[in-house]
């Protein structure tokens with residue numbers, strides 16, 4: 397670096413910045429105590445295309461399979477690609493442990509008093525400061541601390557919808573959203589979504605014109621499972637569209653801090669001048685999922701969100717709020733997140749390479765601008781629930797595409813989370829998923845029953861589902 401600084405006539409700090417930019421673009425990689433090296437370019441597969449869900453809204457029924465995949469993903473005896481979460485060692489575990497014990501020592505009185513409904517004031521101020529990094533100026537008094545991001549989303553949906561209402565969302569979408577819609581008896585209107593640029597706003601506009609849409613639920617940065625990021629101009633347009641129609645947008649910014657470029661971290665809320673955007677986040681993917689700290693600013697529905705939080709769950713555990721406030725105000729968490737982004741980007745590249753080498757011909761895979769989720773489109777006719785069962789027999793867990801839509805259009809897709817453990821067994825496990833898929837493609841070619849497992853799952857409750865692997 398010194399040599400380069402001398403040759404270019406710039407300061408060493410500039411050279412460091414330049415290397416970081418190259419690292420963020422995945423062109424070079426840093427090796428501990430050795431320096432920077434040109435990153436290997438894995439073999440590339442094409443990406444999936446814009447999704448094409450039906451134009452009607454649908455009742456939702458995906459809970460059973462989702463619960464099973466989540467249970468398996470947490471089983472240490474299973475090689476798991478089922479979860480969308482980094483493994484423990486990628487978090488600053490020691491820092492978190494120290495913050496929790498410091499909070500317990502300094503604020504022990506909080507254990508024996510009821511917390512306030514919207515959450516601890518220090519944490520709400522820390523969240524407001526954090527939101528500046530997302531381009532949003534929020535008032536601490538309008539922020540409500542929640543039990544993770546899902547709690548925040550559920551509060552927003554309760555605040556702006558009634559049973560039977562139609563909610564527009566990405567297609568495919570995070571199955572947790574579908575589970576919430578199912579539990580609140582809401583109907584899902586899936587909107588065509590591009591794996592790179594996210595929600596099709598033209599399709600959303602058409603939906604506004606033709607359907608009684610009561611809310612939009614979207615993840616504009618690193619949507620789950622596609623990993624799509626909306627371009628800035630689209631974000632602005634989305635903010636304008638919901639304002640013009642008076643329709644609330646529930647924006648999930650959970651993954652924004654994992655996006656590889658600053659402009660992708662800027663929330664749609666940053667363009668919201670009318671209060672129609674309700675922004676929901678959490679620190680489950682960047683600080684510690686076990687603390688269950690999320691937050692919401694409900695725009696013009698803030699008072700209702702606050703009331704619902706108090707009615708449904710009272711307050712949060714103040715000690716945990718204080719530990720999180722401490723963590724967010726410590727210096728160094730930004731650089732820890734940078735490191736996290738670089739580590740998972742290298743994994744994702746490697747995983748895409750393994751997929752290119754071992755999955756069936758005709759496979760497509762996403763190339764997300766951050767995060768650790770890959771969406772794999774297998775050759776048509778391959779039944780993802782059957783693949784899930786076959787992998788489970790070898791103690792490997794994947795998430796079948798069936799879970800991510802109420803439409804049944806993704807039965808030949810799978811989601812792979814590669815943020816978990818990443819070792820030889822895991823890489824081998826991924827190769828095995830590819831090999832099993834190849835064998836299935838060969839047998840599907842002659843078999844009449846393709847899709848039978850997904851169809852059976854759709855019709856049948858627990859008894860027909862693959863049994864969890866017992867340890």
Ligand SMILES: Cc1ncc(COP(=O)(O)O)c(C=O)c1O
Pocket residue numbers: 480543544545546547570572615619620648650677678679680685689690
């Ligand atoms: C898009 C999205 N929103 C929300 C959640 C849940 O967040 P939390 O664990 O903070 O409730 C997830 C979890 O994977 C997710 O992918």
